Amino acid sequence: MSTVVNTGQAEAWNGPVGQHWANHHERYDGMLASFDEALFTAAGIGEADRVLDVGCGSGSTTRRAARLAARGHAVGVDISEPMLARARSLSTGIGNVSYEWGDAQVHPFPADGHDVAISRGGVMFFADHTAAFTNIGRSLRPGGRLAFVCPRPAAPDGEEGRALGLLASLLTASATRPSAAGTSAPRPAPGPDLAAAMASLSAPDRTRQMLEGAGFGPVGITAVDAPACWGRDAGDAVDFYVSRGPGAEVPEETLSAMRDVLRPYETDRGVLLNAGVWVVTARRAS
Ligand SMILES: C[S@@+](CC[C@H](N)C(=O)[O-])C[C@H]1O[C@@H](n2cnc3c(N)ncnc32)[C@H](O)[C@@H]1O
Incomplete structure:
Protein backbone atom coordinates (compact mmCIF):
# COMPACT_ATOMS: atom_id res chain seq x y z
CA MET A 1 0.00 0.00 0.00
CA PRO A 153 16.88 28.86 -13.89
CA ALA A 154 15.73 31.05 -16.79
CA ALA A 155 18.15 33.94 -17.32
CA PRO A 156 16.08 37.13 -16.93
CA ASP A 157 17.44 38.40 -20.25
CA GLY A 158 17.03 34.97 -21.95
CA GLU A 159 14.17 34.39 -24.39
CA GLU A 160 11.91 32.37 -22.09
CA GLY A 161 12.66 34.40 -18.94
CA ARG A 162 12.00 37.71 -20.72
CA ALA A 163 8.79 36.67 -22.49
CA LEU A 164 7.23 34.78 -19.57
CA GLY A 165 8.25 37.55 -17.16
CA LEU A 166 6.40 40.10 -19.32
CA LEU A 167 3.30 37.87 -19.60
CA ALA A 168 3.24 37.39 -15.82
CA SER A 169 3.55 41.10 -15.10
CA LEU A 170 0.80 42.00 -17.60
CA LEU A 171 -1.49 39.43 -15.99
CA THR A 172 -0.62 40.58 -12.46
CA ALA A 173 -1.25 44.21 -13.39
CA SER A 174 -4.68 43.35 -14.83
CA ALA A 175 -5.51 41.18 -11.80
CA THR A 176 -4.94 44.08 -9.43
CA ARG A 177 -7.24 46.37 -11.49
CA PRO A 178 -10.91 45.73 -10.62
CA SER A 179 -13.01 45.05 -13.72
CA ALA A 180 -16.31 46.75 -14.55
CA ALA A 181 -18.06 43.79 -12.88
CA GLY A 182 -16.04 44.37 -9.71
CA THR A 183 -14.06 41.10 -10.10
CA SER A 184 -10.40 40.74 -10.95
CA ALA A 185 -8.61 38.71 -13.59
CA PRO A 186 -6.75 35.37 -13.12
CA ARG A 187 -3.45 35.27 -11.32
CA PRO A 188 -0.44 33.93 -13.21
CA ALA A 189 0.23 30.21 -12.70
CA PRO A 190 1.87 28.21 -11.23
CA GLY A 191 1.36 29.10 -7.56
CA PRO A 192 4.29 29.77 -5.22
CA TRP A 230 3.84 27.30 -26.51
CA GLY A 231 1.15 27.29 -29.23
CA ARG A 232 0.26 27.50 -32.93
CA ASP A 233 0.45 31.29 -32.90
CA ALA A 234 0.56 34.14 -30.38
CA GLY A 235 -3.22 34.07 -29.79
CA ASP A 236 -3.26 30.32 -29.15
CA ALA A 237 -0.23 30.55 -26.82
CA VAL A 238 -1.77 33.40 -24.80
CA ASP A 239 -5.09 31.53 -24.45
CA PHE A 240 -3.16 28.53 -23.12
CA TYR A 241 -1.04 30.65 -20.77
CA VAL A 242 -4.13 32.36 -19.32
CA SER A 243 -6.01 29.06 -18.97
CA ARG A 244 -3.44 27.90 -16.39
CA GLY A 245 -4.64 30.48 -13.84
CA PRO A 246 -7.91 30.34 -11.97
CA GLY A 247 -10.39 33.17 -11.97
CA ALA A 248 -12.30 35.68 -14.00
CA GLU A 249 -11.91 36.88 -17.57
CA VAL A 250 -8.80 38.75 -18.64
CA PRO A 251 -9.55 42.13 -20.25
CA GLU A 252 -9.06 42.24 -24.04
CA GLU A 253 -6.48 45.03 -23.79
CA THR A 254 -4.32 42.77 -21.55
CA LEU A 255 -4.72 39.80 -23.92
CA SER A 256 -3.76 41.98 -26.83
CA ALA A 257 -0.62 43.24 -25.03
CA MET A 258 0.27 39.62 -24.19
CA ARG A 259 -0.12 38.57 -27.83
CA ASP A 260 2.23 41.42 -28.81
CA VAL A 261 4.85 40.00 -26.40
CA LEU A 262 4.77 36.61 -28.12
CA ARG A 263 4.43 37.75 -31.75
CA PRO A 264 8.22 38.02 -32.31
CA TYR A 265 8.50 34.30 -31.45
CA GLU A 266 5.94 33.07 -34.01
CA THR A 267 7.48 30.66 -36.51
CA ASP A 268 6.07 28.17 -39.01
CA ARG A 269 6.50 25.56 -36.23
CA GLY A 270 4.53 27.60 -33.68
CA VAL A 271 5.52 30.05 -30.91
CA LEU A 272 8.99 28.90 -29.90
CA LEU A 273 10.73 30.11 -26.74
CA ASN A 274 14.22 28.85 -26.06
CA ALA A 275 14.36 27.16 -22.67
C1 LIG B 1 6.14 18.85 -14.60
S1 LIG B 1 5.09 17.42 -14.56
C2 LIG B 1 5.95 16.37 -15.72
C3 LIG B 1 5.10 15.21 -16.18
C4 LIG B 1 5.74 14.26 -17.20
N1 LIG B 1 7.00 13.72 -16.72
C5 LIG B 1 5.92 14.93 -18.54
O1 LIG B 1 7.05 15.09 -18.99
O2 LIG B 1 4.91 15.29 -19.16
C6 LIG B 1 5.54 16.73 -12.99
C7 LIG B 1 4.92 15.40 -12.67
O3 LIG B 1 5.44 14.92 -11.44
C8 LIG B 1 4.38 14.34 -10.68
N2 LIG B 1 4.73 14.35 -9.25
C9 LIG B 1 4.84 15.44 -8.44
N3 LIG B 1 5.23 15.04 -7.22
C10 LIG B 1 5.36 13.69 -7.25
C11 LIG B 1 5.72 12.72 -6.28
N4 LIG B 1 6.04 13.09 -5.04
N5 LIG B 1 5.75 11.42 -6.65
C12 LIG B 1 5.43 11.06 -7.92
N6 LIG B 1 5.07 11.94 -8.88
C13 LIG B 1 5.05 13.25 -8.56
C14 LIG B 1 3.18 15.22 -11.03
O4 LIG B 1 1.95 14.61 -10.73
C15 LIG B 1 3.41 15.44 -12.51
O5 LIG B 1 2.83 14.43 -13.28
Missing part, protein backbone atom coordinates in the same frame (compact mmCIF):
# COMPACT_ATOMS: atom_id res chain seq x y z
CA SER A 2 1.49 3.33 -1.06
CA THR A 3 1.44 6.33 1.28
CA VAL A 4 1.99 10.02 0.60
CA VAL A 5 4.39 12.32 2.43
CA ASN A 6 4.34 15.17 -0.11
CA THR A 7 0.75 16.09 0.68
CA GLY A 8 0.88 19.63 -0.76
CA GLN A 9 2.13 18.26 -4.09
CA ALA A 10 -0.51 15.53 -4.02
CA GLU A 11 -3.19 18.20 -3.55
CA ALA A 12 -1.87 20.33 -6.39
CA TRP A 13 -1.39 17.50 -8.88
CA ASN A 14 -4.75 15.90 -8.05
CA GLY A 15 -6.46 19.30 -8.23
CA PRO A 16 -6.68 21.94 -10.94
CA VAL A 17 -2.96 21.79 -11.84
CA GLY A 18 -2.97 18.06 -12.59
CA GLN A 19 -6.33 18.33 -14.35
CA HIS A 20 -4.93 21.11 -16.55
CA TRP A 21 -1.89 18.97 -17.45
CA ALA A 22 -4.17 16.02 -18.24
CA ASN A 23 -6.56 18.12 -20.36
CA HIS A 24 -3.71 19.84 -22.21
CA HIS A 25 -1.32 16.88 -22.40
CA GLU A 26 -0.56 17.47 -26.07
CA ARG A 27 0.43 21.07 -25.40
CA TYR A 28 2.66 20.17 -22.46
CA ASP A 29 4.24 17.38 -24.52
CA GLY A 30 4.83 19.91 -27.29
CA MET A 31 6.64 22.13 -24.81
CA LEU A 32 8.80 19.37 -23.34
CA ALA A 33 9.39 17.04 -26.30
CA SER A 34 12.37 19.04 -27.51
CA PHE A 35 14.29 17.73 -24.49
CA ASP A 36 13.47 14.07 -25.18
CA GLU A 37 16.43 13.45 -27.46
CA ALA A 38 18.85 14.53 -24.72
CA LEU A 39 16.98 12.55 -22.05
CA PHE A 40 16.80 9.31 -24.02
CA THR A 41 20.39 9.58 -25.24
CA ALA A 42 21.46 9.97 -21.59
CA ALA A 43 19.29 7.04 -20.46
CA GLY A 44 20.60 4.65 -23.14
CA ILE A 45 17.60 2.31 -22.80
CA GLY A 46 18.30 -1.19 -24.14
CA GLU A 47 15.68 -3.49 -25.65
CA ALA A 48 15.49 -5.78 -22.60
CA ASP A 49 15.62 -3.05 -19.94
CA ARG A 50 13.12 -2.67 -17.11
CA VAL A 51 12.46 1.06 -17.00
CA LEU A 52 10.96 3.20 -14.23
CA ASP A 53 9.57 6.62 -15.26
CA VAL A 54 9.30 8.84 -12.15
CA GLY A 55 6.55 11.49 -12.20
CA CYS A 56 5.47 10.13 -15.59
CA GLY A 57 2.41 12.40 -15.93
CA SER A 58 0.43 11.52 -19.05
CA GLY A 59 3.06 8.95 -19.94
CA SER A 60 4.58 10.26 -23.17
CA THR A 61 8.11 9.32 -22.03
CA THR A 62 6.88 6.03 -20.51
CA ARG A 63 5.49 4.97 -23.88
CA ARG A 64 8.69 5.98 -25.66
CA ALA A 65 10.70 4.01 -23.08
CA ALA A 66 8.44 0.98 -23.66
CA ARG A 67 9.05 1.17 -27.42
CA LEU A 68 12.82 1.21 -26.81
CA ALA A 69 12.60 -1.62 -24.25
CA ALA A 70 10.62 -3.80 -26.65
CA ARG A 71 11.60 -7.03 -24.85
CA GLY A 72 11.53 -5.35 -21.43
CA HIS A 73 8.98 -3.21 -19.65
CA ALA A 74 8.29 0.40 -18.66
CA VAL A 75 6.36 1.45 -15.57
CA GLY A 76 5.31 5.02 -14.91
CA VAL A 77 4.75 6.18 -11.33
CA ASP A 78 2.91 9.38 -10.51
CA ILE A 79 1.06 11.04 -7.65
CA SER A 80 -1.65 12.49 -9.92
CA GLU A 81 -4.79 10.44 -10.59
CA PRO A 82 -6.00 12.67 -13.46
CA MET A 83 -2.66 12.40 -15.24
CA LEU A 84 -2.43 8.65 -14.69
CA ALA A 85 -5.95 8.25 -16.08
CA ARG A 86 -4.81 10.11 -19.20
CA ALA A 87 -1.63 8.01 -19.40
CA ARG A 88 -3.62 4.77 -19.20
CA SER A 89 -6.11 5.85 -21.85
CA LEU A 90 -3.26 6.81 -24.20
CA SER A 91 -1.49 3.47 -23.64
CA THR A 92 -4.29 1.08 -24.56
CA GLY A 93 -2.91 -1.85 -26.52
CA ILE A 94 0.72 -1.39 -25.48
CA GLY A 95 1.63 -4.67 -23.81
CA ASN A 96 4.82 -3.73 -22.00
CA VAL A 97 3.73 -0.53 -20.26
CA SER A 98 2.00 -0.08 -16.90
CA TYR A 99 1.29 2.71 -14.43
CA GLU A 100 1.20 2.96 -10.65
CA TRP A 101 -0.10 5.66 -8.39
CA GLY A 102 2.30 6.72 -5.63
CA ASP A 103 4.56 9.30 -4.04
CA ALA A 104 7.98 8.37 -5.43
CA GLN A 105 9.68 9.54 -2.22
CA VAL A 106 8.18 6.63 -0.28
CA HIS A 107 6.54 4.35 -2.87
CA PRO A 108 7.32 0.67 -2.16
CA PHE A 109 9.17 -0.02 -5.43
CA PRO A 110 10.42 -3.57 -5.89
CA ALA A 111 14.05 -3.76 -4.72
CA ASP A 112 16.51 -4.12 -7.64
CA GLY A 113 13.45 -4.12 -9.91
CA HIS A 114 14.68 -1.76 -12.63
CA ASP A 115 17.71 -1.32 -14.88
CA VAL A 116 17.14 2.36 -15.52
CA ALA A 117 15.07 5.15 -14.00
CA ILE A 118 14.15 8.19 -16.09
CA SER A 119 12.20 11.37 -15.51
CA ARG A 120 11.21 14.33 -17.66
CA GLY A 121 10.66 16.98 -15.04
CA GLY A 122 9.07 14.70 -12.44
CA VAL A 123 11.73 14.59 -9.69
CA MET A 124 11.65 18.17 -8.38
CA PHE A 125 8.58 17.86 -6.15
CA PHE A 126 10.00 16.16 -3.06
CA ALA A 127 10.27 17.67 0.44
CA ASP A 128 13.32 15.43 0.99
CA HIS A 129 15.22 14.79 -2.24
CA THR A 130 17.87 12.61 -0.62
CA ALA A 131 15.18 10.31 0.79
CA ALA A 132 13.42 10.24 -2.59
CA PHE A 133 16.57 9.47 -4.58
CA THR A 134 17.51 6.81 -2.00
CA ASN A 135 14.10 5.20 -2.52
CA ILE A 136 14.44 5.38 -6.32
CA GLY A 137 18.02 4.05 -6.06
CA ARG A 138 16.83 1.02 -4.06
CA SER A 139 14.52 0.15 -6.92
CA LEU A 140 17.50 -0.01 -9.31
CA ARG A 141 19.76 -3.01 -9.62
CA PRO A 142 23.35 -2.33 -8.48
CA GLY A 143 24.98 -0.30 -11.28
CA GLY A 144 21.53 0.68 -12.60
CA ARG A 145 21.25 4.05 -14.35
CA LEU A 146 19.36 7.23 -13.52
CA ALA A 147 18.73 9.93 -16.15
CA PHE A 148 16.47 12.93 -15.77
CA VAL A 149 15.87 16.44 -16.98
CA CYS A 150 14.93 19.32 -14.67
CA PRO A 151 14.58 23.06 -15.23
CA ARG A 152 17.58 25.37 -15.26
CA ASP A 193 4.71 26.19 -3.91
CA LEU A 194 4.95 24.69 -7.36
CA ALA A 195 7.27 27.43 -8.59
CA ALA A 196 9.63 26.79 -5.66
CA ALA A 197 9.49 23.03 -6.24
CA MET A 198 10.13 23.47 -9.97
CA ALA A 199 13.36 25.27 -9.08
CA SER A 200 14.43 22.81 -6.38
CA LEU A 201 17.09 21.10 -8.54
CA SER A 202 18.31 24.18 -10.36
CA ALA A 203 21.66 24.37 -8.49
CA PRO A 204 23.87 21.58 -9.90
CA ASP A 205 26.23 21.36 -6.91
CA ARG A 206 23.27 20.72 -4.58
CA THR A 207 21.80 18.14 -6.96
CA ARG A 208 25.14 16.32 -7.09
CA GLN A 209 25.36 16.36 -3.29
CA MET A 210 21.82 14.96 -2.92
CA LEU A 211 22.47 12.16 -5.41
CA GLU A 212 25.78 11.22 -3.82
CA GLY A 213 24.06 11.27 -0.41
CA ALA A 214 21.48 8.87 -1.86
CA GLY A 215 24.13 6.34 -2.92
CA PHE A 216 24.57 7.26 -6.58
CA GLY A 217 28.00 7.12 -8.21
CA PRO A 218 29.51 9.50 -10.74
CA VAL A 219 26.98 12.25 -11.37
CA GLY A 220 26.95 14.03 -14.74
CA ILE A 221 25.11 17.34 -15.14
CA THR A 222 24.94 18.99 -18.56
CA ALA A 223 23.12 22.14 -19.71
CA VAL A 224 20.84 21.67 -22.73
CA ASP A 225 18.88 24.40 -24.53
CA ALA A 226 15.97 23.74 -26.87
CA PRO A 227 12.91 25.55 -28.22
CA ALA A 228 9.69 24.92 -26.27
CA CYS A 229 6.51 25.30 -28.36
CA GLY A 276 17.10 25.48 -20.66
CA VAL A 277 17.26 22.27 -18.65
CA TRP A 278 19.87 20.25 -16.83
CA VAL A 279 20.34 16.70 -18.06
CA VAL A 280 21.44 14.68 -15.04
CA THR A 281 22.91 11.16 -15.13
CA ALA A 282 24.10 8.89 -12.33
CA ARG A 283 24.51 5.21 -11.45
CA ARG A 284 23.47 3.33 -8.36
CA ALA A 285 26.66 2.28 -6.61
CA SER A 286 27.29 -1.45 -7.03
Whole structure:
Protein backbone atom coordinates (compact mmCIF):
# COMPACT_ATOMS: atom_id res chain seq x y z
CA MET A 1 0.00 0.00 0.00
CA SER A 2 1.49 3.33 -1.06
CA THR A 3 1.44 6.33 1.28
CA VAL A 4 1.99 10.02 0.60
CA VAL A 5 4.39 12.32 2.43
CA ASN A 6 4.34 15.17 -0.11
CA THR A 7 0.75 16.09 0.68
CA GLY A 8 0.88 19.63 -0.76
CA GLN A 9 2.13 18.26 -4.09
CA ALA A 10 -0.51 15.53 -4.02
CA GLU A 11 -3.19 18.20 -3.55
CA ALA A 12 -1.87 20.33 -6.39
CA TRP A 13 -1.39 17.50 -8.88
CA ASN A 14 -4.75 15.90 -8.05
CA GLY A 15 -6.46 19.30 -8.23
CA PRO A 16 -6.68 21.94 -10.94
CA VAL A 17 -2.96 21.79 -11.84
CA GLY A 18 -2.97 18.06 -12.59
CA GLN A 19 -6.33 18.33 -14.35
CA HIS A 20 -4.93 21.11 -16.55
CA TRP A 21 -1.89 18.97 -17.45
CA ALA A 22 -4.17 16.02 -18.24
CA ASN A 23 -6.56 18.12 -20.36
CA HIS A 24 -3.71 19.84 -22.21
CA HIS A 25 -1.32 16.88 -22.40
CA GLU A 26 -0.56 17.47 -26.07
CA ARG A 27 0.43 21.07 -25.40
CA TYR A 28 2.66 20.17 -22.46
CA ASP A 29 4.24 17.38 -24.52
CA GLY A 30 4.83 19.91 -27.29
CA MET A 31 6.64 22.13 -24.81
CA LEU A 32 8.80 19.37 -23.34
CA ALA A 33 9.39 17.04 -26.30
CA SER A 34 12.37 19.04 -27.51
CA PHE A 35 14.29 17.73 -24.49
CA ASP A 36 13.47 14.07 -25.18
CA GLU A 37 16.43 13.45 -27.46
CA ALA A 38 18.85 14.53 -24.72
CA LEU A 39 16.98 12.55 -22.05
CA PHE A 40 16.80 9.31 -24.02
CA THR A 41 20.39 9.58 -25.24
CA ALA A 42 21.46 9.97 -21.59
CA ALA A 43 19.29 7.04 -20.46
CA GLY A 44 20.60 4.65 -23.14
CA ILE A 45 17.60 2.31 -22.80
CA GLY A 46 18.30 -1.19 -24.14
CA GLU A 47 15.68 -3.49 -25.65
CA ALA A 48 15.49 -5.78 -22.60
CA ASP A 49 15.62 -3.05 -19.94
CA ARG A 50 13.12 -2.67 -17.11
CA VAL A 51 12.46 1.06 -17.00
CA LEU A 52 10.96 3.20 -14.23
CA ASP A 53 9.57 6.62 -15.26
CA VAL A 54 9.30 8.84 -12.15
CA GLY A 55 6.55 11.49 -12.20
CA CYS A 56 5.47 10.13 -15.59
CA GLY A 57 2.41 12.40 -15.93
CA SER A 58 0.43 11.52 -19.05
CA GLY A 59 3.06 8.95 -19.94
CA SER A 60 4.58 10.26 -23.17
CA THR A 61 8.11 9.32 -22.03
CA THR A 62 6.88 6.03 -20.51
CA ARG A 63 5.49 4.97 -23.88
CA ARG A 64 8.69 5.98 -25.66
CA ALA A 65 10.70 4.01 -23.08
CA ALA A 66 8.44 0.98 -23.66
CA ARG A 67 9.05 1.17 -27.42
CA LEU A 68 12.82 1.21 -26.81
CA ALA A 69 12.60 -1.62 -24.25
CA ALA A 70 10.62 -3.80 -26.65
CA ARG A 71 11.60 -7.03 -24.85
CA GLY A 72 11.53 -5.35 -21.43
CA HIS A 73 8.98 -3.21 -19.65
CA ALA A 74 8.29 0.40 -18.66
CA VAL A 75 6.36 1.45 -15.57
CA GLY A 76 5.31 5.02 -14.91
CA VAL A 77 4.75 6.18 -11.33
CA ASP A 78 2.91 9.38 -10.51
CA ILE A 79 1.06 11.04 -7.65
CA SER A 80 -1.65 12.49 -9.92
CA GLU A 81 -4.79 10.44 -10.59
CA PRO A 82 -6.00 12.67 -13.46
CA MET A 83 -2.66 12.40 -15.24
CA LEU A 84 -2.43 8.65 -14.69
CA ALA A 85 -5.95 8.25 -16.08
CA ARG A 86 -4.81 10.11 -19.20
CA ALA A 87 -1.63 8.01 -19.40
CA ARG A 88 -3.62 4.77 -19.20
CA SER A 89 -6.11 5.85 -21.85
CA LEU A 90 -3.26 6.81 -24.20
CA SER A 91 -1.49 3.47 -23.64
CA THR A 92 -4.29 1.08 -24.56
CA GLY A 93 -2.91 -1.85 -26.52
CA ILE A 94 0.72 -1.39 -25.48
CA GLY A 95 1.63 -4.67 -23.81
CA ASN A 96 4.82 -3.73 -22.00
CA VAL A 97 3.73 -0.53 -20.26
CA SER A 98 2.00 -0.08 -16.90
CA TYR A 99 1.29 2.71 -14.43
CA GLU A 100 1.20 2.96 -10.65
CA TRP A 101 -0.10 5.66 -8.39
CA GLY A 102 2.30 6.72 -5.63
CA ASP A 103 4.56 9.30 -4.04
CA ALA A 104 7.98 8.37 -5.43
CA GLN A 105 9.68 9.54 -2.22
CA VAL A 106 8.18 6.63 -0.28
CA HIS A 107 6.54 4.35 -2.87
CA PRO A 108 7.32 0.67 -2.16
CA PHE A 109 9.17 -0.02 -5.43
CA PRO A 110 10.42 -3.57 -5.89
CA ALA A 111 14.05 -3.76 -4.72
CA ASP A 112 16.51 -4.12 -7.64
CA GLY A 113 13.45 -4.12 -9.91
CA HIS A 114 14.68 -1.76 -12.63
CA ASP A 115 17.71 -1.32 -14.88
CA VAL A 116 17.14 2.36 -15.52
CA ALA A 117 15.07 5.15 -14.00
CA ILE A 118 14.15 8.19 -16.09
CA SER A 119 12.20 11.37 -15.51
CA ARG A 120 11.21 14.33 -17.66
CA GLY A 121 10.66 16.98 -15.04
CA GLY A 122 9.07 14.70 -12.44
CA VAL A 123 11.73 14.59 -9.69
CA MET A 124 11.65 18.17 -8.38
CA PHE A 125 8.58 17.86 -6.15
CA PHE A 126 10.00 16.16 -3.06
CA ALA A 127 10.27 17.67 0.44
CA ASP A 128 13.32 15.43 0.99
CA HIS A 129 15.22 14.79 -2.24
CA THR A 130 17.87 12.61 -0.62
CA ALA A 131 15.18 10.31 0.79
CA ALA A 132 13.42 10.24 -2.59
CA PHE A 133 16.57 9.47 -4.58
CA THR A 134 17.51 6.81 -2.00
CA ASN A 135 14.10 5.20 -2.52
CA ILE A 136 14.44 5.38 -6.32
CA GLY A 137 18.02 4.05 -6.06
CA ARG A 138 16.83 1.02 -4.06
CA SER A 139 14.52 0.15 -6.92
CA LEU A 140 17.50 -0.01 -9.31
CA ARG A 141 19.76 -3.01 -9.62
CA PRO A 142 23.35 -2.33 -8.48
CA GLY A 143 24.98 -0.30 -11.28
CA GLY A 144 21.53 0.68 -12.60
CA ARG A 145 21.25 4.05 -14.35
CA LEU A 146 19.36 7.23 -13.52
CA ALA A 147 18.73 9.93 -16.15
CA PHE A 148 16.47 12.93 -15.77
CA VAL A 149 15.87 16.44 -16.98
CA CYS A 150 14.93 19.32 -14.67
CA PRO A 151 14.58 23.06 -15.23
CA ARG A 152 17.58 25.37 -15.26
CA PRO A 153 16.88 28.86 -13.89
CA ALA A 154 15.73 31.05 -16.79
CA ALA A 155 18.15 33.94 -17.32
CA PRO A 156 16.08 37.13 -16.93
CA ASP A 157 17.44 38.40 -20.25
CA GLY A 158 17.03 34.97 -21.95
CA GLU A 159 14.17 34.39 -24.39
CA GLU A 160 11.91 32.37 -22.09
CA GLY A 161 12.66 34.40 -18.94
CA ARG A 162 12.00 37.71 -20.72
CA ALA A 163 8.79 36.67 -22.49
CA LEU A 164 7.23 34.78 -19.57
CA GLY A 165 8.25 37.55 -17.16
CA LEU A 166 6.40 40.10 -19.32
CA LEU A 167 3.30 37.87 -19.60
CA ALA A 168 3.24 37.39 -15.82
CA SER A 169 3.55 41.10 -15.10
CA LEU A 170 0.80 42.00 -17.60
CA LEU A 171 -1.49 39.43 -15.99
CA THR A 172 -0.62 40.58 -12.46
CA ALA A 173 -1.25 44.21 -13.39
CA SER A 174 -4.68 43.35 -14.83
CA ALA A 175 -5.51 41.18 -11.80
CA THR A 176 -4.94 44.08 -9.43
CA ARG A 177 -7.24 46.37 -11.49
CA PRO A 178 -10.91 45.73 -10.62
CA SER A 179 -13.01 45.05 -13.72
CA ALA A 180 -16.31 46.75 -14.55
CA ALA A 181 -18.06 43.79 -12.88
CA GLY A 182 -16.04 44.37 -9.71
CA THR A 183 -14.06 41.10 -10.10
CA SER A 184 -10.40 40.74 -10.95
CA ALA A 185 -8.61 38.71 -13.59
CA PRO A 186 -6.75 35.37 -13.12
CA ARG A 187 -3.45 35.27 -11.32
CA PRO A 188 -0.44 33.93 -13.21
CA ALA A 189 0.23 30.21 -12.70
CA PRO A 190 1.87 28.21 -11.23
CA GLY A 191 1.36 29.10 -7.56
CA PRO A 192 4.29 29.77 -5.22
CA ASP A 193 4.71 26.19 -3.91
CA LEU A 194 4.95 24.69 -7.36
CA ALA A 195 7.27 27.43 -8.59
CA ALA A 196 9.63 26.79 -5.66
CA ALA A 197 9.49 23.03 -6.24
CA MET A 198 10.13 23.47 -9.97
CA ALA A 199 13.36 25.27 -9.08
CA SER A 200 14.43 22.81 -6.38
CA LEU A 201 17.09 21.10 -8.54
CA SER A 202 18.31 24.18 -10.36
CA ALA A 203 21.66 24.37 -8.49
CA PRO A 204 23.87 21.58 -9.90
CA ASP A 205 26.23 21.36 -6.91
CA ARG A 206 23.27 20.72 -4.58
CA THR A 207 21.80 18.14 -6.96
CA ARG A 208 25.14 16.32 -7.09
CA GLN A 209 25.36 16.36 -3.29
CA MET A 210 21.82 14.96 -2.92
CA LEU A 211 22.47 12.16 -5.41
CA GLU A 212 25.78 11.22 -3.82
CA GLY A 213 24.06 11.27 -0.41
CA ALA A 214 21.48 8.87 -1.86
CA GLY A 215 24.13 6.34 -2.92
CA PHE A 216 24.57 7.26 -6.58
CA GLY A 217 28.00 7.12 -8.21
CA PRO A 218 29.51 9.50 -10.74
CA VAL A 219 26.98 12.25 -11.37
CA GLY A 220 26.95 14.03 -14.74
CA ILE A 221 25.11 17.34 -15.14
CA THR A 222 24.94 18.99 -18.56
CA ALA A 223 23.12 22.14 -19.71
CA VAL A 224 20.84 21.67 -22.73
CA ASP A 225 18.88 24.40 -24.53
CA ALA A 226 15.97 23.74 -26.87
CA PRO A 227 12.91 25.55 -28.22
CA ALA A 228 9.69 24.92 -26.27
CA CYS A 229 6.51 25.30 -28.36
CA TRP A 230 3.84 27.30 -26.51
CA GLY A 231 1.15 27.29 -29.23
CA ARG A 232 0.26 27.50 -32.93
CA ASP A 233 0.45 31.29 -32.90
CA ALA A 234 0.56 34.14 -30.38
CA GLY A 235 -3.22 34.07 -29.79
CA ASP A 236 -3.26 30.32 -29.15
CA ALA A 237 -0.23 30.55 -26.82
CA VAL A 238 -1.77 33.40 -24.80
CA ASP A 239 -5.09 31.53 -24.45
CA PHE A 240 -3.16 28.53 -23.12
CA TYR A 241 -1.04 30.65 -20.77
CA VAL A 242 -4.13 32.36 -19.32
CA SER A 243 -6.01 29.06 -18.97
CA ARG A 244 -3.44 27.90 -16.39
CA GLY A 245 -4.64 30.48 -13.84
CA PRO A 246 -7.91 30.34 -11.97
CA GLY A 247 -10.39 33.17 -11.97
CA ALA A 248 -12.30 35.68 -14.00
CA GLU A 249 -11.91 36.88 -17.57
CA VAL A 250 -8.80 38.75 -18.64
CA PRO A 251 -9.55 42.13 -20.25
CA GLU A 252 -9.06 42.24 -24.04
CA GLU A 253 -6.48 45.03 -23.79
CA THR A 254 -4.32 42.77 -21.55
CA LEU A 255 -4.72 39.80 -23.92
CA SER A 256 -3.76 41.98 -26.83
CA ALA A 257 -0.62 43.24 -25.03
CA MET A 258 0.27 39.62 -24.19
CA ARG A 259 -0.12 38.57 -27.83
CA ASP A 260 2.23 41.42 -28.81
CA VAL A 261 4.85 40.00 -26.40
CA LEU A 262 4.77 36.61 -28.12
CA ARG A 263 4.43 37.75 -31.75
CA PRO A 264 8.22 38.02 -32.31
CA TYR A 265 8.50 34.30 -31.45
CA GLU A 266 5.94 33.07 -34.01
CA THR A 267 7.48 30.66 -36.51
CA ASP A 268 6.07 28.17 -39.01
CA ARG A 269 6.50 25.56 -36.23
CA GLY A 270 4.53 27.60 -33.68
CA VAL A 271 5.52 30.05 -30.91
CA LEU A 272 8.99 28.90 -29.90
CA LEU A 273 10.73 30.11 -26.74
CA ASN A 274 14.22 28.85 -26.06
CA ALA A 275 14.36 27.16 -22.67
CA GLY A 276 17.10 25.48 -20.66
CA VAL A 277 17.26 22.27 -18.65
CA TRP A 278 19.87 20.25 -16.83
CA VAL A 279 20.34 16.70 -18.06
CA VAL A 280 21.44 14.68 -15.04
CA THR A 281 22.91 11.16 -15.13
CA ALA A 282 24.10 8.89 -12.33
CA ARG A 283 24.51 5.21 -11.45
CA ARG A 284 23.47 3.33 -8.36
CA ALA A 285 26.66 2.28 -6.61
CA SER A 286 27.29 -1.45 -7.03
C1 LIG B 1 6.14 18.85 -14.60
S1 LIG B 1 5.09 17.42 -14.56
C2 LIG B 1 5.95 16.37 -15.72
C3 LIG B 1 5.10 15.21 -16.18
C4 LIG B 1 5.74 14.26 -17.20
N1 LIG B 1 7.00 13.72 -16.72
C5 LIG B 1 5.92 14.93 -18.54
O1 LIG B 1 7.05 15.09 -18.99
O2 LIG B 1 4.91 15.29 -19.16
C6 LIG B 1 5.54 16.73 -12.99
C7 LIG B 1 4.92 15.40 -12.67
O3 LIG B 1 5.44 14.92 -11.44
C8 LIG B 1 4.38 14.34 -10.68
N2 LIG B 1 4.73 14.35 -9.25
C9 LIG B 1 4.84 15.44 -8.44
N3 LIG B 1 5.23 15.04 -7.22
C10 LIG B 1 5.36 13.69 -7.25
C11 LIG B 1 5.72 12.72 -6.28
N4 LIG B 1 6.04 13.09 -5.04
N5 LIG B 1 5.75 11.42 -6.65
C12 LIG B 1 5.43 11.06 -7.92
N6 LIG B 1 5.07 11.94 -8.88
C13 LIG B 1 5.05 13.25 -8.56
C14 LIG B 1 3.18 15.22 -11.03
O4 LIG B 1 1.95 14.61 -10.73
C15 LIG B 1 3.41 15.44 -12.51
O5 LIG B 1 2.83 14.43 -13.28
